[in-house]
Amino acid sequence: MENRIEKKFKELKSSNKKALITFITSGDPNYKTSQKIMQTLRLNNVDLIEIGIPFSDPMADGPTIQRSSQRAIKSGSKLESTFKLIQEFRVKEKKIPIILMGYFNPIFQYGLERFFKKCRIVGVDGIIVVDLPPEENDYILRFTKKFNIHNIRLLTPTTNKKRLKQILKYTNGFLYYISVMGITGTKKPSILEVEKSVKEIRKMSNLPICVGFGITNRNQIKNLNRFSDGCVVGSAIVKFIEEFCKGKVTEKKMLTSISDFLANLQK
Amino acid sequence: MRKQKINYKKFPDKQGRFGKFGGRFVAETLMPLLLEVEEQYKKAKKSNDFKKKLEYYFTNYVGRPSPLYFAKRISKQLGDVKVYFKRDELNHTGAHKINNCVGQILLAMKMGKKRIVAETGAGQHGLATATVCALFDLKCIIYMGKLDIKRQAPNVFKMKLLGAEIVPVESGTATLKDAMNEALRDWVSNVDDTFYVIGTVAGPHPYPMMVRDFQSIIGIEAKKQILKVEKKLPNYLVACIGGGSNALGLFYPFLNDESVQIFGVEAGGEGTNTKKHAASLSKGKPGFLHGNYTYLLQDEHGQITDAHSISAGLDYPGIGPEHSWLKEQGRVKYFSATDREALEAFKLCSKLEGIIPALEPSHALAFLLKNAKKFKKNDLIIMNMCGRGDKDIFSISEHLDVKLNQK
Numbered sequence: 036m037e038n039r040i041e042k043k044f045k046e047l048k049s050s051n052k053k054a055l056i057t058f059i060t061s062g063d064p065n066y067k068t069s070q071k072i073m074q075t076l077r078l079n080n081v082d083l084i085e086i087g088i089p090f091s092d093p094m095a096d097g098p099t100i101q102r103s104s105q106r107a108i109k110s111g112s113k114l115e116s117t118f119k120l121i122q123e124f125r126v127k128e129k130k131i132p133i134i135l136m137g138y139f140n141p142i143f144q145y146g147l148e149r150f151f152k153k154c155r156i157v158g159v160d161g162i163i164v165v166d167l168p169p170e171e172n173d174y175i176l177r178f179t180k181k182f183n184i185h186n187i188r189l190l191t192p193t194t195n196k197k198r199l200k201q202i203l204k205y206t207n208g209f210l211y212y213i214s215v216m217g218i219t220g221t222k223k224p225s226i227l228e229v230e231k232s233v234k235e236i237r238k239m240s241n242l243p244i245c246v247g248f249g250i251t252n253r254n255q256i257k258n259l260n261r262f263s264d265g266c267v268v269g270s271a272i273v274k275f276i277e278e279f280c281k282g283k284v285t286e287k288k289m290l291t292s293i294s295d296f297l298a299n300l301q302k
Numbered sequence: 303m304r305k306q307k308i309n310y311k312k313f314p315d316k317q318g319r320f321g322k323f324g325g326r327f328v329a330e331t332l333m334p335l336l337l338e339v340e341e342q343y344k345k346a347k348k349s350n351d352f353k354k355k356l357e358y359y360f361t362n363y364v365g366r367p368s369p370l371y372f373a374k375r376i377s378k379q380l381g382d383v384k385v386y387f388k389r390d391e392l393n394h395t396g397a398h399k400i401n402n403c404v405g406q407i408l409l410a411m412k413m414g415k416k417r418i419v420a421e422t423g424a425g426q427h428g429l430a431t432a433t434v435c436a437l438f439d440l441k442c443i444i445y446m447g448k449l450d451i452k453r454q455a456p457n458v459f460k461m462k463l464l465g466a467e468i469v470p471v472e473s474g475t476a477t478l479k480d481a482m483n484e485a486l487r488d489w490v491s492n493v494d495d496t497f498y499v500i501g502t503v504a505g506p507h508p509y510p511m512m513v514r515d516f517q518s519i520i521g522i523e524a525k526k527q528i529l530k531v532e533k534k535l536p537n538y539l540v541a542c543i544g545g546g547s548n549a550l551g552l553f554y555p556f557l558n559d560e561s562v563q564i565f566g567v568e569a570g571g572e573g574t575n576t577k578k579h580a581a582s583l584s585k586g587k588p589g590f591l592h593g594n595y596t597y598l599l600q601d602e603h604g605q606i607t608d609a610h611s612i613s614a615g616l617d618y619p620g621i622g623p624e625h626s627w628l629k630e631q632g633r634v635k636y637f638s639a640t641d642r643e644a645l646e647a648f649k650l651c652s653k654l655e656g657i658i659p660a661l662e663p664s665h666a667l668a669f670l671l672k673n674a675k676k677f678k679k680n681d682l683i684i685m686n687m688c689g690r691g692d693k694d695i696f697s698i699s700e701h702l703d704v705k706l707n708q709k
Contacts, residue, residue, distance in 0.1 A: 089605075090604075090605065091474060091605040091606045091607075092474065092479065092480075092483050092591060092592075092606050093483075094328070094329065094483050094486050094487065094592070095329040095331070095487075095490070097487075098473070101473050101474075105473075105474070108605060113603050114603065138590070139327060139590045140589045140590040140591060140598075140600070140604040140606075141603055141604035141605065142604070143589060143590060143604065144589060144600070144602070144603065144604030145603075145604065165329050166327045166328055166329055166590065166593070167327060168326065168327070168328065168329075168330060168333050170317065170326060170333075171325060171326070171327060188330070189329065189330045189331075190330065191329075191330045191331040192331075193330075193331050193332075193333075193334045193335065193493060194330060194333075194334065195334060198330075198333065198334060202330070213330070213331065216331060216490065216491060216492075216493055216494075217331070217487075217490055217491035218487045218490060218491060221491070222491070
């Protein structure tokens with residue numbers, strides 16, 4: 036079976052569109068609300084959904100996603116419930132690719148074969164393991180191949196040419212370019228710098244390149260999409276969830292806000 | 303079948319592994335930095351100029367070599383064994399931590415870095431880092447758990463005097479592991495001018511190796527000293543273990559001496575059968591945190607759990623990967639001592655030897671006291687007295703229900 040990620044990028048390319056990828060943490064603030072947010076994302080035609088596996092020590096994440104992770108753990112979010120979330124979502128939605136993003140320890144403790152098998156069964160298409168560099172890729176290579184889960188790798192402003200080659204060897208689906216030196220949701224990317232890097236990467240790879248970290252508005256996306264194949268929005272969406280958790284807005288209002296925000300990004 | 307003899311000096315391997323432990327499990331942003339640190343460290347290690355500088359500051363600033371002191375009254379208490387304290391508590395800033403700070407900061411300067419970040423638990427590593435930064439006029443940012451800031455007020459005050467900026471960490475459990483997360487986040491956000499000085503033998507490769515190497519001056523000296531006084535190697539080495547840097551510093555130069563039995567003592571908190579302890583090796587299982595594969599306190603879902611110890615310096619849910627390997631090899635045996643046992647040892651050492659130990663090495667001493675009967679007469683023991691108790695008197699007085707600072 037063709038992986039949904041490839042299919043999606045082919046479609047986008049043929050209709051000359053760019054991908055909008057959104058991130059939420061599984062179980063933030065709880066299972067039921069997560070499910071509703073997933074539906075909101077679907078109804079607003081996001082192209083790919085990235086779901087964060089909560090971890091107690093999310094080293095590469097800024098405060099917004101750290102708090103999101105903590106809320107999720109507190110609400111009882113576990114890998115098992117994350118898989119259930121996706122399985123339920125897949126009942127209605129067969130097309131949108133789903134990517135799991137997480138840190139290695141929870142995945143490792145679950146059991147690698149068990150994890151990737153389950154990914155296949157519930158309809159996960161790709162995985163980003165934040166703290167598993169290409170040097171340590173052997174841990175998962177066998178299973179990503181066996182279960183046809185795309186291994187999506189992060190490229191950063193610190194990645195040099197030599198590393199780029201090494202990373203490209205182990206990547207499929209698309210490349211995720213981290214736009215800033217730092218953690219999620221803090222700094223704003225410099226469009227010019229990102230453009231330079233993306234163009235360099237293009238010389239070495241035909242994979243679609245999406246840009247993430249620090250992306251919050253339509254203008255940025257427009258500018259980035261001049262040369263990228265799509266953008267990832269994470270913390271900006273999670274902030275709506277946080278507002279809801281603080282009791283500032285109702286669940287309904289939060290979902291409407293996310294809808295409006297997404298519609299605006301796609302204008 | 304007889305196990306093949308291991309040359310412990312040959313580890314870690316090229317991937318930074320000690321057997322299956324260690325490695326480099328970090329986000330891509332950090333990878334090029336770590337490779338750079340490793341390369342520069344290897345160069346520095348071979349450079350005579352670097353060695354000379356290190357030696358100069360060890361001798362003239364830190365106060366090395368630290369004495370190897372025969373603790374006569376404690377020895378008697380233990381039933382006529384011979385306990386020697388390796389007195390790294392006499393170092394400048396009061397603990398072994400400064401050995402590593404001098405080393406790493408000299409390396410940072412060699413690499414042209416102007417800004418130093420570090421994590422701290424008990425404040426000893428933060429204090430040592432702030433001290434060396436003051437010495438070399440470098441900007442210093444210390445990440446410290448909010449809870450630890452409260453527990454270690456004297457060190458916080460000192461670090462500020464030395465010109466360091468203290469950033470309270472409120473994320474997660476607001477202790478050492480979270481401070482380490484924040485320091486790593488700072489480093490990835492400021493890669494160009496910043497060097498991260500990790501305080502223990504944990505973190506991604508090359509840190510566990512580098513910190514061990516800088517700390518191994520403890521064991522190198524101790525070996526020379528004991529051979530000079532006693533004309534033989536010790537029967538036993540004992541040290542407390544949080545992340546494990548003072549312990550490896552003492553152990554490493556003896557690992558290939560098969561006759562020397564080695565014990566590491568973890569923080570047993572309120573007891574290893576409760577949930578409140580920091581005994582990662584005895585009660586944890588292997589997993590991935592802070593860039594390496596090692597024993598961790600974690601739940602069945604791979605979430606890291608809180609560590610607990612009366613001693614903020616041992617309050618870490620992980621352990622240096624080399625210790626995990628030494629445990630599995632059986633080369634070092636690991637035990638634990640509880641908060642209560644450590645407090646008793648603390649009091650006893652103060653009274654019998656006129657040395658007020660830090661709560662960390664009090665755990666090592668508590669282990670000796672607990673196992674006094676197992677040692678034979680004239681057994682030769684070296685215990686690492688890795689820190690002095692000044693920093694702890696406020697929190698200890700609370701435990702002993704004594705009010706200091708009455709107005």
